[in-house]
Amino acid sequence: MDSVILDQIRALGPWAWWVLGLLLLGLEIVAPGTLFLWFGIAAILVGAVALVIDMSWQVALILYVVLAFASFFLGRGLISRLKSEEGDPQLNKRGSRYIGRVFTLASPLHQGSGNLSIDDTVWRVSGPDLPAGVNVRVERIEGAHLVVAPVEDETASTN
Known part of the structure; x- marks a missing residue:
């Protein structure tokens, strides 16, 4: 054979x-x-x-x-x-792509926490107590929530 x-x-x-x-x-x-x-x-x-x-x-x-x-x-x-x-290096770090971006609070931050709607997702956010309608910048991500701070320049563009 x-x-x-x-x-x-x-x-x-x-x-x-x-x-x-x-x-x-x-x-x-x-x-x-x-x-x-x-x-x-x-x-x-x-x-x-x-x-x-x-x-x-x-x-x-x-x-x-x-x-x-x-x-x-x-x-x-x-x-x-x-x-x-190729690819998105931040793909598995979803919140990190929002760092530095400015958003408008739809609801107030109370006792240092609240929610922020970004695109089609609602994120838990922490930061100083702020009223609704204030522009905030995402400073960093801690676990599953975003840490925000108020934007000094109120004419900053919102996303």
Whole structure:
């Protein structure tokens, strides 16, 4: 049985590398994580080189190992660089995106606490006692509530 499979691989010649590359790329779809992607690309490259240059299987294997490691490390570097540039770094720190912004109190702050409606969310806020209608700036976030302070300049824009 083993000799039949090896005979078929030998019969494919350089195309065996293409088959291996496509199998690895297909495996990447089943088990995502960009690991098999780089090995599949390396196998396809070896197949392309083998179509042009006649080489022994030992040379092709060495070329595959070199290309697999090179594509793996270059690809991982590229992906890590792209991942750091995309997305919202404040995604899981919702309140932190409001720090420094000015809002108008719809209800008064009484005994140092109250509520502030921002977009479609009502936040618990703390700060000095203030009447409704006063502009406040979010100073910081403490746990699940925002700490606010009155805005000195009443002409500040509200959000």
